[in-house]
Amino acid sequence: MTPSRRPMPAAQGTPGGPAAPGLTEVFRRMEGTLQQPCRTCWSGGWARFRRNRTGMAGAFIVAALYLMAVFAPALTPYDPVSHGSLPEMRHRAPGGDHPLGTDKFGRDVFARVLYGSRISLTISFLSVTISVIVGALAGAAAGYAGGWVDAVIMRFVDALMAIPRLFLLLTCVALFSSSIPLVIILLGATSWMATARLVRGQILSLRRQDFVVAAESLGAGGRRIIFRHLIPNTLTVMIISATLRIGGIILTEASLSFLGLGVPQPVPSWGRMVFEGREALLGAWWVSTFPGLAIIITVIGYNLLGDGLKESFDPVNFG
């Protein structure tokens, strides 16, 4: 079927290359049969996941949180930012019109917690996406290239991991005035190292496998091997680790906001709300308590979901 076995110069379509177009197509199709999407594993995983009680509980919590964030205006009549009339609205105890009480500016705590979920969910989701992309690229480059590229990338990863993330973040936050995009980028940029290690390990074991060797002998270039064969096969691992990491990112964002270095005022952020409540802890405990509980529920939701995904899809790599 194939007249010549010489490697193709570039598999990602250089027009007018030396090989006849028909031949490229043949190689493409051969390569396509190499990566089996393994439908059975996936559907088996989903079936296991649906039976996994912790995983389903996590999925339910996370879904409910997203729904609440989206429909926040329908769930509360109050505005999370504008101040109430101070003398009579300040520090109202929970109950009646204000199920979770009001803060020192007379703002409804329930409304602020609801709107705060938008900030937490958005920031954590985008940051973890950045961290997974950066980590996957770095890990794939290190694992596939090997040699000095691997050494440089992994030593850099080691160095970044030697400085506690909060110190790293504080140092970076000092450089710019804080804003939501900055917080997202910084959280992503300081949490990709674990993904890089994970993906590198995966790639090291994958690249010895037959389908990669075969793709290489069919002439696929490095970039193509990485993006078509290696990264798709590490996706499961990446998604699980991202889900497990997102709780930590939420906690870190809350810590930054608590220190006054995260999301700027007057955007309602859970960490900042806990901080603001600490002045009146004894008299108005609800101001700090409920945003903290919101953080805990969110983090638990993601951790349960991650555990469930891990147990259903990939019990091997995550011990």
Next chain:
Amino acid sequence: MAAFLVRRILQSLVLVWIVLTITFFLLHLAPGDPMARYDHPDMSRETVMRMRGQLGLDRPVIEQYFIWAAGFARGDFGVSFRYNRPVGEILAETIPNTLRLTVASMALYVVFGLVLGMMSAARRYSVFDRVNTIVALFVYSIPSFWLALMLILLFSLKLGVLPSSHMQSLDSASLSGIPLFLDRARHLVLPAFVLGVASAAGLARYMRGSMIDVLREDYIRTARAKGLPERSVLLKHAFRNAAIPVVTILGMSLPFLLGGAVIVEKIFSWPGMGGLMVEAIYTRDYPVVLAVNFVVAVMVILGNLLADAAYAALDPRIMAGGKDR
């Protein structure tokens, strides 16, 4: 072994150097001015310029870098912009405080983590194990600053049994010996609990898994079959082997504890490096930021080295197999 350690240390120091150099240039090229807080009508421009000159801030960044780097190599961390004192002196005051907090937390962390993990594994799927797992998941998800505030609310404000801030009482100068020690211990309880026990949840989960793996081994069945009491099977046979992989986790948990110390020190007004770092960030006190990052990185690297060495000492297979990264 010695050559391996020396190579690791040298490698790590080079890394720290690179990270600090990047940090230096980022800090100095970014917007924001350490002199901004002297911006006051009473302050003449000449005075500010003279202060800039004294602190070396009027020189080109490259020159500042070499001055800083040369000092750093000699162990001179420079002068704090804010306190106008050598950074080394400030660090000498704050490092012991952070160490006191970190060591106490580490002790709680290890004891709670290992013991709870082991007990869970020994009674796998029992009510105790289930409750333990649920509590661990809950604790694992609590933000430390929130836990700290709730404990302050309960134990300091409502019950009034434990102090809510600082390392010792205001009148502690009049105390000595055992009363002084007790006073300090009382101040240590809440911060060390928040930092240590909250992190122990993760360790307990890990220890449980490791212990369950070990309990499946043949030699455990042998030990039980020859009639050893369960207690000694667990403590003597299983625990030792289950603890080996956990040692690595201990080494890796140091950055976590030091990072957590930033928050805990801030809440409890603990005069340590975390609080110093946050203040230095607010006031753009670059020499302090760089020095704190350096000290923390060195502590973390030492922690990892210790963990590696302990790992090798506990498990002879590692050196025999020639573990080399």
